[in-house]
Amino acid sequence: MSGARRLTLDFVGLILFCVIWAAPAYAQRQFQASFTGAQQVPVVASPGTGSGTVVLNADETQITVNMSFSGLTSPAILAHIHGAAPVGANANVLFDFSAVTPNATSGSIPEQTFAITPAQVAELKAGLYYFNVHTTNFGGGEIRGQIFVSMTTNPTSLRAGATKSGSSGALVQVTPCQPVTVRLPGTAAGWVASVNQPWVQLANASGTGTGRFSVCVSDPANALGAATSATATITLSAASISQTLTVPVVLAIHQVGTTAAPFGSFDTPAAGAAVEGSIAVTGWAIDDIGVNRVEIWRDTVAGETTPPYPGPGPGNGKVFIANAFFVTGARPDVEVQFGSMPAAARAGWGYLLLTQGLWNQGNGPYTLYAFAYDQEGRSISLGSKAITASNATASKPFGGIDVPAYGQTMTTSFFNFGWALTPNATPSCTIPSTGVQVSIDSGPLQTVSYGDLRPDIAAAFPGFTNGSGAGGAFFIDISSLSNGTHQIGWYVVDNCLRAEGIGSRFFDVLNEGSTLTVAPNAPMATIAATSPAEAATEPIEVRRESRTSWIFPSRSGDRVMAIGQSDRIEMRLPEAGGGPYAGYQIVNGERRELPLGSSLDAANGVFYWQPAAGFLGAHQLEFESARGGIVRVRAVVGTHVEAVIDTPSAGGVPSSFVVSGWAVDLAAANGSGIDTVHIWAYPVSGAQPIFLGVARYGDARYDIGALFGDQFTRASYSLPVTLRPGAYDVVVYPHSTVMGDFRGAKVQRVVVRGR
Numbered sequence: 001m002s003g004a005r006r007l008t009l010d011f012v013g014l015i016l017f018c019v020i021w022a023a024p025a026y027a028q029r030q031f032q033a034s035f036t037g038a039q040q041v042p043v044v045a046s047p048g049t050g051s052g053t054v055v056l057n058a059d060e061t062q063i064t065v066n067m068s069f070s071g072l073t074s075p076a077i078l079a080h081i082h083g084a085a086p087v088g089a090n091a092n093v094l095f096d097f098s099a100v101t102p103n104a105t106s107g108s109i110p111e112q113t114f115a116i117t118p119a120q121v122a123e124l125k126a127g128l129y130y131f132n133v134h135t136t137n138f139g140g141g142e143i144r145g146q147i148f149v150s151m152t153t154n155p156t157s158l159r160a161g162a163t164k165s166g167s168s169g170a171l172v173q174v175t176p177c178q179p180v181t182v183r184l185p186g187t188a189a190g191w192v193a194s195v196n197q198p199w200v201q202l203a204n205a206s207g208t209g210t211g212r213f214s215v216c217v218s219d220p221a222n223a224l225g226a227a228t229s230a231t232a233t234i235t236l237s238a239a240s241i242s243q244t245l246t247v248p249v250v251l252a253i254h255q256v257g258t259t260a261a262p263f264g265s266f267d268t269p270a271a272g273a274a275v276e277g278s279i280a281v282t283g284w285a286i287d288d289i290g291v292n293r294v295e296i297w298r299d300t301v302a303g304e305t306t307p308p309y310p311g312p313g314p315g316n317g318k319v320f321i322a323n324a325f326f327v328t329g330a331r332p333d334v335e336v337q338f339g340s341m342p343a344a345a346r347a348g349w350g351y352l353l354l355t356q357g358l359w360n361q362g363n364g365p366y367t368l369y370a371f372a373y374d375q376e377g378r379s380i381s382l383g384s385k386a387i388t389a390s391n392a393t394a395s396k397p398f399g400g401i402d403v404p405a406y407g408q409t410m411t412t413s414f415f416n417f418g419w420a421l422t423p424n425a426t427p428s429c430t431i432p433s434t435g436v437q438v439s440i441d442s443g444p445l446q447t448v449s450y451g452d453l454r455p456d457i458a459a460a461f462p463g464f465t466n467g468s469g470a471g472g473a474f475f476i477d478i479s480s481l482s483n484g485t486h487q488i489g490w491y492v493v494d495n496c497l498r499a500e501g502i503g504s505r506f507f508d509v510l511n512e513g514s515t516l517t518v519a520p521n522a523p524m525a526t527i528a529a530t531s532p533a534e535a536a537t538e539p540i541e542v543r544r545e546s547r548t549s550w551i552f553p554s555r556s557g558d559r560v561m562a563i564g565q566s567d568r569i570e571m572r573l574p575e576a577g578g579g580p581y582a583g584y585q586i587v588n589g590e591r592r593e594l595p596l597g598s599s600l601d602a603a604n605g606v607f608y609w610q611p612a613a614g615f616l617g618a619h620q621l622e623f624e625s626a627r628g629g630i631v632r633v634r635a636v637v638g639t640h641v642e643a644v645i646d647t648p649s650a651g652g653v654p655s656s657f658v659v660s661g662w663a664v665d666l667a668a669a670n671g672s673g674i675d676t677v678h679i680w681a682y683p684v685s686g687a688q689p690i691f692l693g694v695a696r697y698g699d700a701r702y703d704i705g706a707l708f709g710d711q712f713t714r715a716s717y718s719l720p721v722t723l724r725p726g727a728y729d730v731v732v733y734p735h736s737t738v739m740g741d742f743r744g745a746k747v748q749r750v751v752v753r754g755r
Contacts, residue, residue, distance in 0.1 A: 028057040031124065031660055032243060033131050033145030035069060041090050048072040048105075048143045052131045053150075054081075060121050060630065063474055065097065067131060068108035069143065074136035075103045083120075083129035087146050094120070094129065101133075106427045118629075127150060147167070151191065151238055151245045154181045154592045158249045160217050161289040161342050163376065165225030165256045172256055173375040175290040175342040177216040179328075180247060181593065183237060189238040198223045200249055206506050212484065219250060224616055228253050236629040252288070259376065262287035264294075264347070266370040266383035267616055268565065268638060273387050276362070276394040277354055278502055280565040280613035280638075281324070282350040283382055283490070284334045285372040286341045292373045293381070294324040294349045299367040304359045314371045319359075324349040324370070325506060327614035328485075329527035331594055332587045339588070350614025352504055356461070359667050397422040397431060397492040399470070401503030404488065409508040413477045418503055419457045419470040420450070422494040429496035430465040437491045438474045440481065441599035442568060442608040443741050445491055448472040481509045487597030487612055491568065492738040499545055504612050506597065538574035540631065545710035553632075554669035556711065558620075560634045562667040562738065568610035572625050573631050581605050586620040595619055611637045640667040641674075641744030643734050653750045655725065659695065663734035663744070667698050670711060672698075676735045677717040678742070684727040684749070694730075695719040725754040 031054040037046030050069030057064070067079065081102040085091035101108045114125070123129060127148050135142040160175035182191055193205040201221040204212065204264040215234065224230055234247040264285030269275060285291045297318040300308050309315045330348030355362035366389060370382040391398075399420030404410055409424045416438060422431050437445035452471030461467060472490070489504035539550040540559050545565055551559045563569055573581060581600040584591040594600060598609035600623075607623065618640075643663035665673025677695040695717040705713030717732070729749050733742040 012186045017488070029125075030054070031147045031668075032150050033147045034243070035143040035145035037143050037647050037651050038139050038558060039087070039130075039146065040138075041088060044138055044142055045314075046071075046073055046138070048133075048135075050131070050143050050145065051135060051147060052147070054124065054129075054147055056116070056124065060118070061115065063095075063114050063116050063124075065112045065114065066097065066109070067097070067133075068260045069133050069564070072105040072135050072142055073138070074142075075105055076107070076133050076135050077103065077139070078134035079109065080132055081147070082128055082575055084126075084134055085130065086128060091130075105135075115656060117130070127445065147531045148243065149184075150190075151236060151243045152183045152591070152739060153236065153245060153247050154183070155247075156590060157247060157342060158215055159252075159342050159344075161252045161254065161259070161287075162217055162219075163254050163256045163289060164224075168222060170222065170725040171217070171224075173289050174217040175375075177214045178343060178346075179212050179214055179239075180234070181212045182207060182239060189243075191236050191238045193236050195232055195249075196235055196657065197230070197232045197249075199230065199251070200232045200234070202234070206381065210457045211263045215249065224251075224253060225425075254288070259288050259374075259375065261378045261380045261522065262291050262372040262374045263380065263381050264291075264372055264423050266385060269368075269385055269387055270639070271385050271387075273385070275387050275389050276391050277356070277396050277398045277500060278352050278354050278566070279387075280350055281353050281368065281370070282565075282614050282616055282638075283324075283346070283370055284331050284347040285349060286334070286338050286344065286347050287372075287374040288341065290342055291326070291347075292375050292376045292377075294326075295371045295373070296321040296324055296351055296353070297369045297371065298358070298627060299369075301359055301364060301366060305358060314369070314381060315462040316371065321353065321368075322351050324351045325614065327506070327596060327612060329585065329587075329592070330612075330614040331616060332585070332619060333617045336588060345587075348614045348616070350612060352613045354398060354400055354502075356391050360390060362389040362463070363387065375633060391423075394423045396498050396500040397494055397502065398500065399490065399502045400490065401488065401490060404505070404507040406505050407507065409510055410476075410478055412512050413475065413479070416474045416476050417446075418448075418472055418490055419454050419465050420472060420490065420492045420502060421457070421464045421470050422492070422496075422498065424465060428465055429498065431492060431494045432443065435493050435495070437493075438491055439568070439608070439610070440476070441487050441597055442489070442610040443599040443601075444608070446474065448474045448490065450464050458599055478509045478511055481511075483509055483511055485509075485596055487610075489568075489610055489612075501568055501610060503599075504610060506612065512632060528726065536735060540574060540633065541572040543570040543572070544568070552669070554711070556709070558634045558669070560631050560636065560667050561634050561668045562640050563609070563611055563638075565613070565615070565638045569608070571607040571609075571633070573605035573607065574629075581623045581625055583607060584624070586622055591622065594621065609635070630726035632664075636667045639744060640738070641665045641734055641736050643677075643732055643744050643746045645730070645732055645748045648730070648748060648750050650749055651751060652753050655752055655754075656720065656722045657720055657750075659692070659730060659732065660716070661746070662701050662715040663717060663732070663733065664704065664708060664712045664715045665734075665738045665743075666708065666712075667738045669712070672712050672715045672739050674715070674734045674738055678733045678735070679719050680731045680733070681721070681723055682729040682731060690723070690728075692721045692723075692730075693719055711724070723752045725752050727751045 020248035033052045048071045052067040055064040078098040080093040082091045083096040129147045131139040131145045162174040163172045201216045203214040230251045230695040232249040236245045266283040268282045316500045334347040335344045368385045373379045388523030401418040403417040436448040436450040450472040451469040454471040457470040458467040493499040521667040539552045582592045583600040616638045619635045623631040644661045647660040697717045698714045699716040701716045704715045
């Protein structure tokens, strides 16, 4: 860092962002079966019943089996798992536990384990195995149960908050309704959700296969009375495959005036950032009842004629920009840290800010603010960011999407409208008629019809080569989209080969006459097979615009992929085990849907993602081939160098003190990702900066290993320093082995006391 000048916060990482990254706990898969005589082939008129579970380990090399039965007409003599056969057909014995089956009409077996092959894993997942209990009276089998993957939900539990006035009063404010996704992969079984408490209401409480229902809190009859907390149980039943599942709901009840204000963070852009075009304005917010909204404002600038807001609230004297959009699943780090708070999975917020729309067409310094409001109307500042925009010298296309609006629900097919321009250059650059493309859920690009008249854009941005024909349109047939939330974005390339993504936003699809459901990844075709073991060693191909890179697995088996906040990637999975892929995000050891706005070409093993504003930090993805291969990817969105200054604390310090803390690069495949840490002191007076030295780096921090994973344990830095009396900004610069430069600087202001 020799020759470093006064700190430019372009290097400064996110001050309030802390990823909670534990060593990934990859989920086991559980399957279950309910036994009856009616499932026998041929049918047996038996009063006997039974149940069994099969747990497939994370490596998919072993199953653990439990089974019980009762009410048989005669003692059991044999018991097995048979396969491969669908419902209504018979097959041979595969796994035999007759030796431990009690010779009785009722009983259970001790837990049994068996090795399983990749081919058998695929058959098990396809629902082609069944339990069979044979008895003295029915040697061919008295009761049978087809084995299906267990029904799952996301989330597996819910927390909500409410306020009321007195024990007899009605609820005043409640956590907004929360969605629950039901997954029944590989089956067309119908399911029904019910609840055991009157203060919980369910919407769209039935479906087939994979779907979604909503959970709302309402207590018009005051069933809650004087209670300060309450619990309810949602029960999901899939009668055709004899499965049930419960989702607990925990409600915290507060008297009006006793709740806390919201809290959170304003994470990007970085303080002091130099920007142009569209930028992601992101952060997170949590509340004990619920966050109502996050507002984004800015200060007026010198010479501006825009009238500032004169009303009450934190926006007084400022200019309103927009309300941010909350994105479920965008911040797994926050969900892990604040999982006991309502709607923690929906804490991440974001807004794609077109800086050309700022005063003076986005040229000069601006200060942005983020204010969070809770359901009770209280507000809090999440922070501010001073940035400098330089669109007069911008070198990339820019624009926006007009239709659909942010969060708009589309019930019929529609035209997607927007506009795009490109900065002038020498020689002049222009956007060709085929230079604008659109993607849905970050998927394959399709050409937008570009060149429509947009006099409003021509007037707002005079002098641009495409000003007279900046409009574009693309027809979207919503019958081709699953019901639910989707992401749309444009990708623009001018004839000077300058490219940029613009206008990314979410919208909802609700096809007429249907309820909100979620389409699972559907198998389409088969890709060439390799062994599942090869999935652990093969690289993945990642394409960004015209660039291609290959990412090999780390010692832990993860492929680590860094994604910029405006990047669009195509990730081509290895042909692991053959068969189409299914994709998941892993949060708290649970398999969930892939991140919102991404998509998976299941047949060809291609994953597409352009993270929308709001996504930040590490996202653990898992892709599973139908033949048993698993590919694990850690996708790190945005700034991936994280550092903390533990000492000194802000404020007064003696002349000699120790600068210490930790630093990691979450995009590192192995090790901490940091090889050195430089520390500087910048006098607040503006005097020349002082290089304090190279810190000792690499001592063990087991707390950091527990947060981020064992590979990040050796993350500690420390340096004893001495400074003359005065005020300083002490700045820590970690050097990333991934990026090959200094990233993620952290700053602490101290006042050195005299002797």
